[in-house]
Amino acid sequence: MNHAGRGKAVRGFGWLAIGLVALGGAWAARAVVTRRSAAMATPEVARVARQDLESVVKATGVVRPVTGAEVRVGSRASGVVRRLHARIGDRVVKGQLLAELESGELTARRDQAAASLASVHAVRDYAVAEIARKHRLAAAEALAPSELELAERRVAVARAAVEEARANLAFARTQLGQTRIEAPIAGVVSSVATQEGETVTASLTAPTFVTIVDLARLEVWAYVDETDIGRIRVGLPARFSVDAHPDRELEGRVEAIYPKAEIRDNVVNYVAVVRFPPPPQDLLRPEMTASVRLVLDHRGDALTVPRRAVRREGGRAFVLVQQAGRLARRWVSTGSRDEQRVEIVEGLGEGDVVVIGEPAAEVVAAH
Structure with a gap:
């Protein structure tokens, strides 16, 4: 074969290879589009289920001794x-x-005060005995009235001296006790x-x-963000754990809400004081950091859906429900909610299947 024939054959094979590559790319692109369309046509779904639901406000707190502890x-x-x-x-x-x-000096003062008391006791006793004798003489008109009056004054002075000595002794004992x-x-x-x-x-x-x-008398100061403090009230149940024991959750109640704000790094917080029964020995210590959950509402066995399933339009809530392979909009009334799920008060039944992903526009329009 001459050079011109060989050149034409090579060029023919080259064009054939290019065509095969283009054909393979077209098939690959078609497969990607098919998979993407299938994914968009089958959005993520979940069933309406019953479970306990808690609406909480989370806050960081600090363990502190109660007043007097x-x-x-x-x-x-x-x-x-x-x-x-x-x-x-x-x-x-x-x-x-x-x-x-x-206490050597104060002990000596106490002993001196005790001796002084004993001395004035003796003086008072003598004065009392003397006034009794003078009363007998006065009764027999053998004593001048002025002498009886003088004896009575001596008794009064002696008794006052006893009271003063008693006070001095009590003071000395108090100082020694200190x-x-x-x-x-x-x-x-x-x-x-x-x-x-x-x-x-x-x-x-x-x-x-x-x-x-006193480690048996502690409380938790929960620092609640100003955006949440309006929902907190005295008496709310509370749960908390500390970083030292993250698996041990303790329960208590909001005892007080302090009116003065605590400003840290330009963030405004208010203190909600949580009181709780005495914890196990050595579980809590002052200044420990606590993770606090203030329970606003608790619903047992509530009908719930994931939060992502609830959509809004014009101030109303609705979900997308799967029915016979199609999607239908269902208006609902919602209640309490936690971080993951929302209570459905009206509009759905247990076992209904709702969409929680974002379906393709044409699928949504097909309802």
Whole structure:
């Protein structure tokens, strides 16, 4: 075969190859269009089902001691710390001895006051006995009236001296008692602010020795966004967990809503205080971060659909229902909702199939 014949044959095969490639591309494109059309013609669906439904407001919170559950314990007396009986983490009961100050000088003052009381007691007893004798002499007209009057004054002075000595002794005992620092509440020692040998001076405010927290009396401050606070009211059920125990959910109720806003990073929040029964020991501690759910509404065995199934037009809600291979619009009335599902009050029955995807325009128009 000459060169011209071979060239024509090569060109013929080239055109044949190009044609085959084009034909394959056309078939592939047709297959893609077919699959895409099939997908658009079969949208995602779900059945209407019954389940419990909760409408909640979520908030981040902080565990805090209730008022009176965290106490800073100090001394109203000045002196040197002789013994410190508490360490951080110790559990204490009400009345337990926490620390002692040097008490030698105050002990001496107490003993001196006790001796003074004993002395004036003796003076009063003598004055009482003396006035009794003088009354007998006066009855026998053997004593001048002025002397009887003087004896009665001595008795009154002696009795006043006894009362003063008693008050001095009580004061001395009180001062001595202030050298013993005792726990005013039961709880856990969260901090210690002094040490043995340190000199403390009591002034207008008592120096803090230790801080005690009652871990059985805690609450959660839930920081609710200003857009949600209007739906929160006292008495609402609440559930929360802390980051340390994410699988343990505790229940409580909204006890109070603080009127003053908490502004953080230009975000306005309001505090809803959640109170709850005493938790298991060591489960919660102050300043733990809590994930809070405030329950606005709870519906048991409610008829529900996924939220994506509910559409709106002109302020009314409707869903697309599958019937005999076609889609039909069904107007519905909705109720409570959570993050995933919506309650259907009217318009659907259990087992109905609704569209939750976006059907093709021609399919929707076919209803």
